[in-house]
Amino acid sequence: MHCYNSSVNAKNNIYLVGMPGAGKTTVGRQLARRMQRTFVDADHEIETRTGVRIPVIFDIEGEQGFRDRESRVIAELADESNLIVATGGGVVLRPQNRAALRQGGTVIYLHVAPRLLFERTRLDPNRPLLQVADPMQKIEELFAVRDPLYREVADIVITSTGGSISHLVKQLERELARQCAA
Ligand SMILES: Nc1ncnc2c1ncn2[C@@H]1O[C@H](COP(=O)(O)OP(=O)(O)OP(=O)(O)O)[C@@H](O)[C@H]1O
Ligand SMILES: O=C(O)C1=C[C@@H](O)[C@@H](O)[C@H](O)C1
Ligand SMILES: [Mg+2]
Numbered sequence: 485m486h487c488y489n490s491s492v493n494a495k496n497n498i499y500l501v502g503m504p505g506a507g508k509t510t511v512g513r514q515l516a517r518r519m520q521r522t523f524v525d526a527d528h529e530i531e532t533r534t535g536v537r538i539p540v541i542f543d544i545e546g547e548q549g550f551r552d553r554e555s556r557v558i559a560e561l562a563d564e565s566n567l568i569v570a571t572g573g574g575v576v577l578r579p580q581n582r583a584a585l586r587q588g589g590t591v592i593y594l595h596v597a598p599r600l601l602f603e604r605t606r607l608d609p610n611r612p613l614l615q616v617a618d619p620m621q622k623i624e625e626l627f628a629v630r631d632p633l634y635r636e637v638a639d640i641v642i643t644s645t646g647g648s649i650s651h652l653v654k655q656l657e658r659e660l661a662r663q664c665a666a
Contacts, residue, residue: 497589504573505604506594512570542612562588576633593638
């Protein structure tokens with residue numbers, strides 16, 4: 485683990501990982517504002533580079549094509565520093581991505597229970613993996629595979645049970661400060 489504000493170690497990004505709807509984008513953006521860091525949303529970066537929305541990438545190139553694009557972005561961001569990066573929900577599936585996150589800085593897992601994830605994502609059409617007949621079952625399946633991987637890669641695990649976003653952001657700041665004091 486790298487202390488996120490270490491001046492000795494250049495690789496001091498902060499990564500947010502977690503399931504779709506965990507709050508990575510929302511929390512990451514607020515955290516970056518408070519810490520005066522540059523915020524990067526990996527999904528958004530992929531869309532900007534490709535020029536189309538993620539569901540279109542899935543339609544044309546399949547999940548594999550999307551994952552290749554995602555791995556390239558994650559590898560490049562790991563060479564930068566001082567970023568706060570909201571990752572895509574499936575970033576931990578590839579070992580090479582997990583290694584890039586560990587090497588690039590401090591990883592925070594936003595842990596949210598499947599039922600709450602379902603409530604947050606059910607009206608949003610921009611998550612192609614959840615466009616299925618039974619999205620709740622799909623979320624539970626994805627959670628079962630991914631929760632151990634998020635935990636494997638994380639330096640900090642924060643469980644969000646429905647408190648406010650700003651409360652969560654302050655909790656994260658405290659946890660990050662504790663890591664650096666240790
Ligand atoms: N702590 C929270 N409390 C209430 N609502 C939240 C919280 N965190 C996120 N949300 C809401 O849940 C929705 C999903 O959040 P967000 O888009 O930040 O998730 P994400 O982890 O970036 O998902 P994805 O992996 O699909 O990009 C948004 O509408 C957001 O406002
Ligand atoms: O959970 C996932 O596998 C995904 C989540 C999104 O953030 C996007 O990265 C994409 O829709 C895939
Ligand atoms: Mg997001």
